[in-house]
Amino acid sequence: MVRIAVLGCGRIGRMHAENIAAHPRAELAGVFDVVDAAASSVAATLNATKFASAAEVFGSPEVDAVLIATSTPTHADFIEEAVAAGKPTLCEKPIDLSLARVAACADAIKGTTVPIMLGFVRRFDKGHSGVRQAIEAGQIGELHQVTITSRDPGMAPDAYIETSGGIFRDMTIHDFDMARFIVGEEFKTVNAVGARLVDPVLMERCDDYDTVTVVLTTASGKQCVISNSRRAVYGYDQRVEAFGSEGMAISENQSDGNTRLYAAAYTDQKAPLLNFFIERYAQAFSSEIDAFVEVVEKGAPVPVGFHDGQKALALAEAAILSVREGRPIALSEVE
């Protein structure tokens, strides 16, 4: 059994703790949160140890590996501590909102053999990874165009938006990683437009956007479009489409239960889409823990590494610059 401790007992940390507890080859080594009540609640529900500090977690011989689900500003520090302590770590995205801090962290852990895995959970979604597998299996020939549609079901609370680092670093970052995962090749240019259509007042105040479109291109000419919105009233819209010389692969949205209704005014009506990431990506979050257990237990290669977190953030930086300056940005300008 791999004994995994969870740092951070907010909504996502709690979900990870439950998945670890339910995993046949893992057990929940304990939890920690700066808000003691949050840690206590998870510890009680899952019958797990409550640690007094992060340091105690990293120092414990009862802890084989660590999952970091704390607030973003702590991620880079914890990754460095994990490497120092020799604890394989799965860290929620992003590594940090600052590319400079990420670079410093990269330097600090340079050459380490301690596995650091990044929580780009969507890579583990069967639909999305099915698209990648179709490409690798040659089922669509040479890849030409990728379309990623990614819309949240509703605006996060104002407080979250204000500190999120902006839509590109917080939301699109998942799609940047998905784009890299699907395309399997680095991007060369980033071309982004942004608008304030859902909540113009808040967006104006945060100098942020709620509606963005990004076009990425590779040196070989592959094109990838990302469409984001902070609010899709019909639910959490998550689609990936890959078009190639010999075909197309699509990862479609998923409904909850597959009941369809027909009436005098309509046919084929389904319920709104699964809502929100904890429900939509339930299988992916569970498979992510699987993959992490493989890494810790069997030394499997890290499927999504520190480097991937760094690359996604660089794409976000380039997108921000692109909107600000109204021109395409070469990725080399920000890296």
Next chain:
Amino acid sequence: MVRIAVLGCGRIGRMHAENIAAHPRAELAGVFDVVDAAASSVAATLNATKFASAAEVFGSPEVDAVLIATSTPTHADFIEEAVAAGKPTLCEKPIDLSLARVAACADAIKGTTVPIMLGFVRRFDKGHSGVRQAIEAGQIGELHQVTITSRDPGMAPDAYIETSGGIFRDMTIHDFDMARFIVGEEFKTVNAVGARLVDPVLMERCDDYDTVTVVLTTASGKQCVISNSRRAVYGYDQRVEAFGSEGMAISENQSDGNTRLYAAAYTDQKAPLLNFFIERYAQAFSSEIDAFVEVVEKGAPVPVGFHDGQKALALAEAAILSVREGRPIALSEVE
């Protein structure tokens, strides 16, 4: 050019006349209807000859072939006249409501080489015939089960229902023919249940049913289910499903235009189904004329013959008897 005259200028006769007029290798030789105004209207719109009588049609050297879209009681007589006159004929279903009259007609035209084609239009639908083609191509292996769902969008007028010969002879008859077409083997037993759920008062008065389920079996054990209703509020529901040892083929319903809507309360909503047969089977009616022109022009084999009309009616008789007596009926009991 094949010169085709149309007998009967009601809704379906008018539609056929238009399809003939629009056909590149056919022309409308003229029309006739006992209601002179109906014939005049079609003749004027399509710039066609108006015949004074059916006899005149059958006698005219300007008429190469005849399409019969008159009321049911005239069909058998006109078929006999067509054979006598040597005019290839496409006759709307059913041949007659009485098996005895059909048998007499069969005797009367026995041995003729004049092509008599029956208007089981659904055989020409690309979706339904696609299912048959999949079977013939071996794509689903040996056929085991067929499911036909066939529901009208709404009750026909009372007057029509009262003289239709009942749901089995009027509506299910299309599905009996479809069942024979898909299965490609004769049925041995008919097992039917009927209910009065849509308009119990009218059904009681007509000793008819508005909601029926029929199970047909062949000597080799193949099973076919037909589900009928006189009223599907969401439109004209027309589906065929064939299940076999190596797969399944489904002919799905068709929407008008393929627009799908997503809103806070639902996703994937489409418009009601195409409504009614003239719209839903527009392609099939047009292809039916194509096939008839092939028969007349090139002596192609008749794709749906008199025999098929007779068989479908026998199945209807057996279904009526099955409901009345509450037991499965061997087809041999009615033939």
Next chain:
Amino acid sequence: MVRIAVLGCGRIGRMHAENIAAHPRAELAGVFDVVDAAASSVAATLNATKFASAAEVFGSPEVDAVLIATSTPTHADFIEEAVAAGKPTLCEKPIDLSLARVAACADAIKGTTVPIMLGFVRRFDKGHSGVRQAIEAGQIGELHQVTITSRDPGMAPDAYIETSGGIFRDMTIHDFDMARFIVGEEFKTVNAVGARLVDPVLMERCDDYDTVTVVLTTASGKQCVISNSRRAVYGYDQRVEAFGSEGMAISENQSDGNTRLYAAAYTDQKAPLLNFFIERYAQAFSSEIDAFVEVVEKGAPVPVGFHDGQKALALAEAAILSVREGRPIALSEVE
């Protein structure tokens, strides 16, 4: 925490044990199996107590409730023991292959207040229960016709088939329960046909059928069709369709991952269907445990009771008689 013990550690028992272990408000009180190795394996994997006998389970004060997943012939005995011991019980279907034994069991436990819940897991599937909810919410008006398509992905091992009690008692029984659940009204007549198309030799030897169609009717005229096959090569085909005066509700099949492929020869291609019940009904099995925990913990009404198991079996008996005698059977003939 509700402490639930599991009797029977075969494939389904193991799955239930895992679901109990993973349930936030339940814990696995222990397991028992006559095959000691099976029990040991589950006990080790899930870190659970291994009981020495069923009697020990029923006698243990550490056991709040029992889940019975042993072989069918033991079910009725264990239910009686559970009632005697006052342990709320969730028992896999069927209660017994003999209606007489079921009736005796019913007598034996008559008047008990100990909750006995039957494992008709499909009632807990979100898609299927969504259809029932649509009916209850009046979204399709008065119910007229129900179509249940239910096909296994492949033949069970010969040994299983030989002792299963036949397709109606083993496989269709789920659909009989689904039919009762969806219709919400008892059936009056059963009309079944059976064929030997998948494995004629085995079926002949067992006097069984691998391909069956059943038509059920209620006193009010509602019609329900069940189509079963022992082998659908494209996966586990599980669909429910309810048609009513104001609309239709359909529970569609579910694919694994929702990836669709397009190539020169086809479009919209998906993977085969989820395979088999443990995967397809994963959500339902988990929700079933939820429901059982509600029953034990809070005294919630039993959602599927002993009576439902008895009714489903009576429908199976009637279907067997219908095929044997080639006629519709009134349910009153077998009850």
Next chain:
Amino acid sequence: MVRIAVLGCGRIGRMHAENIAAHPRAELAGVFDVVDAAASSVAATLNATKFASAAEVFGSPEVDAVLIATSTPTHADFIEEAVAAGKPTLCEKPIDLSLARVAACADAIKGTTVPIMLGFVRRFDKGHSGVRQAIEAGQIGELHQVTITSRDPGMAPDAYIETSGGIFRDMTIHDFDMARFIVGEEFKTVNAVGARLVDPVLMERCDDYDTVTVVLTTASGKQCVISNSRRAVYGYDQRVEAFGSEGMAISENQSDGNTRLYAAAYTDQKAPLLNFFIERYAQAFSSEIDAFVEVVEKGAPVPVGFHDGQKALALAEAAILSVREGRPIALSEVE
């Protein structure tokens, strides 16, 4: 009856001629083509007059209106002649490959009351226009993002590509018009990327692209993405998606016949998409003639005018400049 003559008897001219001949309120006044054999063939098949010259067509009192389906370089001249002759005209797109020539033509016909309609046929597709109707009906609230996917089934012949004016003027121009139609607001900026992935040698030679992505924005911040490819092996891919504050409307691709196949290796497989525009937009081409007849017969407002052709071409110019200069282009730079 509206008497319409057709100039140009290539594939598209012939199709228009057939639609006119089949239209209940129109008749084919005659045809003309510089290649006499082409005109003769259509005239013979449709039993129509063959004109000796375009001038004869414009001068004929037997011609109420004209449809121009000749090669692109003749369009502007014929439009000017049509206006001079007072003949309402439906002209295939584009007006000309040169914005300057289009502007000159606009000057030449300035103030005319002769209706000039442009053949942006996709506006008449029920699926695409259904999206626009949903927007107008307020069903998706305020429009935020539009995604147009538009891919040809295969490369046109080299000779066509070489004289087409490039992908933006020849192929994307339809999507530019669709974007304007769906959005209902003028675009302000055009941002395009192009690649040579399908046939790099030919594209290099023609200084053209076979794979392009275009992002359009309006002053109010609406975003529209167009994805084009010269070759989609699975057929003619034509989709439109509109996302707004209260929902989403999608116009899906259409299959031919709606047969779906299930086998051991897959489910839900459909045939390749309808191929090519004459099949896919058959309904739209027919409805386009309808609309033109309304214009000529009843003086209905022109649904797609000269101005729309001019605007679409300006967007194409801006896209070409955007790819060439690697920057977003304000539409004001090219107009």
